[in-house]
Amino acid sequence: MKQKKRINMAFYVMTVPMAVLFFCFHTFPFLQGVFYSFTDWKGYGNWKFVGLRNYLHIFQDKNVISAYLFTFQFAICATILVNVLSLLLACALNAKIKCKNFLKAVFFLPYMLGTLIISYVFKYIFSNIIPLFGKALGIAALSKNILGTNHAWIGVLVVTVWQSMAFNTLIYLSGLQTVDRDLYEAAALDGATGMKRFFKITFPLIAPFFTINMVLSGKNFLMAFDQFIAMTNGGPGTATTTISVLIYKKGFSGGQFAYQSANAVLLFIVVVLISVFQLRVLERREEKVN
């Protein structure tokens, strides 16, 4: 028994240096952030412990609260839209169509392109192209640049959905391809077609892929940063300031290092809770179905 337990030194050589580096540059800054969240450090100069003061202030800070509410609103809308639309698109791509591989490749293309640049391109579309069509067609709602109005977030939502659909569609499509077509034949004999077949047969079978997509997209949208910096820079005013944008703007240049560290810790807790919650709920539902 004892001999079996002995582990060759070489295995330690293979992992320990990486683990040490990981601790120094990932875990250590994380712990440091937690530590500073209990102080009043501005990012320079002296500091002292202030206990839970930063956290108490966060819950009364209008900027922080509105950033959280806005981020949740954005993340929920984006998650639902992306998943519904990519599921539809994946079903269409899974049907008997011509040029299937070509279309699949085309719809996956947005995944490859940097979010920042895509956002700049769409910013131009929203500010110059769509108002042109809006005026030509006489639709008032489309005649002005949406990014300058109170509905700016819808513009960012469109870009986010446009890009995220690529990945989600691909995952749903690979899920749909695992479904045995004989099942459909059997279902048809029992009279299940169309919507009924989708909800009773197809959807339960691709439930694991639904879980992957929900968890990954939910987490990504809570972190949304690039598209907001590029399209609205958090504005107009602070209307589209997400949590990440707030931490970046105030943490680095606002002299709020400790305060925004507390905000970051809170964000971490929120992300963990939501991810765990999603996994629990979705997996339980999967089990029920199977």
Added chain:
Amino acid sequence: MEDVRVRRLKREKTNWALTLLLFFIAILFIFGPLYMTVVIAVKSPQEMGNVLALPKSIQWSNFSKAWEMTDYPRKFANTLFITVVNLVFTVFTNAMASYAIARNRKKSKFFNFLYYYFISAMFIPFNVLMLPLVNEANKFHIDNVIGITFLYIVFGLPMNTFLYTGYIKSIPEALDEAAVIDGASPIQTFILIMFPMLKPMTATVAILSVMWTWNDFLMPLVLLSDKSQQTLQLAQYIFQGQFNTQYNLAFASYLLVLLPVLIFYVLCQKWIISGVVTGAVKQ
């Protein structure tokens, strides 16, 4: 939902209406914005009155101006360095660490701990640790291209450990034992036997790493303040002010950044798609 005729499975009819609809959506939503990007990039400012029309002649000078303005060769070299060096080191070091962890998890609490340590770090988003990290990076003087490459290698570890250990589990341990009996050390076993067998998962890790480093914006934004160290994505952000309303230059510059990715995608499209699917489904 999808309109599959079930009656004759083998001789399903092609759904032409759906094919047409999908082509229509693809042209409008995918090729449309791309077409607009290209057209604006090759136009002169005078021709912007009719934005979507084709230009009379192609203004190559847009590209050369954007090239000089953003110092494209330098930024390209930086981005390429980060992407390639990160790729080589990530694949090798992360696979090696995962191999050691996967094979010793059951025998040793230490390796089991490392496994959970790395995996649980997947829950820590970059935004959460970026404030202290930037301070630390300034102290260690790693706020440059080489430093950020090093950070990418370290930060990829949680995700890649997860992907690799899952895959290594499916490879029979008898293979390693046979190598040990033949007198191979663990490192030799890894390099000569394991690493070649990990090829499918390595493809996935490689694709995800490349896409991450090439398109990442936040990490360069907070770490690379020196102009000579900046990446292509970051340069687009920095030069927004200077592009101002010179849309032709801005779009020429975007196109110069998108082009390498587009070429890469056209050439390795199948490989990329299957790599991404494997990565996601294994999660």
